[in-house]
Amino acid sequence: MNRRKKKNGRRSAQSLVVMIVILGAMWFASAIRARDEANAAGESRTTEPTGQTDNTIAVPGGEQMLAVVTNPNLRGVDVEYAGMIMSFNPSMHVPNWVSWELTESETTGHAKRFNKFMADESVEGCAETWDYNYSGYDRGHMAPAGDMKWSDEAMRQTFFLTNICPQMKSLNTGAWKRLEEKCRQWAKADSAILIVCGPVLTDTLKEYIGDSRVAVPERFFKVVLAPYANPVRGIGFIMDNGRVEGGMQSAAVSIDEVERVTGHDFFACLPDEIETKVEAECDFPFWSNIKAKR
Template identity: 65%
Template sequence: AKGTPEQIVSYEGMTISYNPAKHVPNWVAWELTADETRGKEPRAQNFQANESVAGCADPWDYSYSGYDRGHMAPASDMKWSRNAMKESFYMTNICPQVKSFNSGTWKRLEEKCRTWAQCDSAIVIIAGPVLTDSITESIGDNRVAVPKRFFKIIASPYANPPRGIAFILNNGKNKGGLQEAAVSIDSVESLTGHDFFSTLPDDIERLVESQCRFHYWSTLKPTEK
């Protein structure tokens, strides 16, 4: 979005637009392939600040806040590389999340994305906080913004035909679960002001961004290899 403070940070497994004013990412984007979902790298343990990123939060900003350090790109999507795993624990990839949401609906959607990557051989995922909502709460010495909602976009540009779906989720309870939260990518772009797929050919962009077919995605099953 125009005027949004950002520093673009490129990591091995993801690209991040970091917001130095809010001390959380604007968005985190990554590709997930079927092969990557089968990685064996163990989960990293240590969250750390990325000193080269202006305004990066510190792990202890979250201490005693009542909020989880919630991954935008999940650690389990980075099991294919030790370095990608380590970088997913940088605070540039983290937002304050309500514990029951982080370990509940958000986690379920992460697991679904891994299934979808196995079905389609590769998907593109973009996740982040909705920073156009009025932010009324912050935590820690750095005053890290606590988002009221999060978005996640999943696009399968290589599927035939290409398809996409998105979700807008409350940072807390989500009545009706993922099905109620499913929206088109267009509606996330309208809400956040970000234009995510401007680099895709126009016809694919229109097709992928206007869809919201939750039933189709919910019934995908990986093919046995």
């Protein structure tokens, strides 16, 4: 009698195990079907981009477009700082170009003006502070300190002499400064802009200052791109190293013209159809009337 009970108990346990296995297999198959259906639905939802209208043109990220193809006839050392990148020319002791993104939020910040120029000893050919002493030229920022209020480090690094060129005071405190202020207004209006500027080193340079023989540019350039505007737009400027007669408007040119003069290639990662159109534009009246968002 006891043996029969034990045998029947073993059979019941085996049946229960079989039932659990069958139910588990059925649940697993159902889960697989549900997952596949969800994936298929997800794929169909992501076929069309969201958050864009037919008029919005996708452009690469700002960081990709900060890179510049430097004129191959110029010596250049790539340098990267917290708020800007550049190609520095160790023979001329000035940058070939300096590039940075300026967002709406970066136009304000806690960082106080550093106001102490210094050599960057880690960069070959960087000028020394005394090269500018009694030269008659200002230490002219390429990336302005006023664009780096968002970071103490970024602010401080704009005072490295790698970011500086000899500028006449009439330019440094005149049209060049007004253009810097205008760029902040454009950043506030368009959420973000990309800026590249520097000396025109393809000119025949006739003057040098200091023991390092820092090249004195005869002209400077700046190009501005609003990559997130609809439509994307851009503009360039070329200014004499002195008083700019007619101000910013007289200095406005297309980005194509700046490329022709400098030998650099800007915003090369833009889709070709956008790059061709944007770099041919020079609509200063339109840019001049852009107002910052309130």
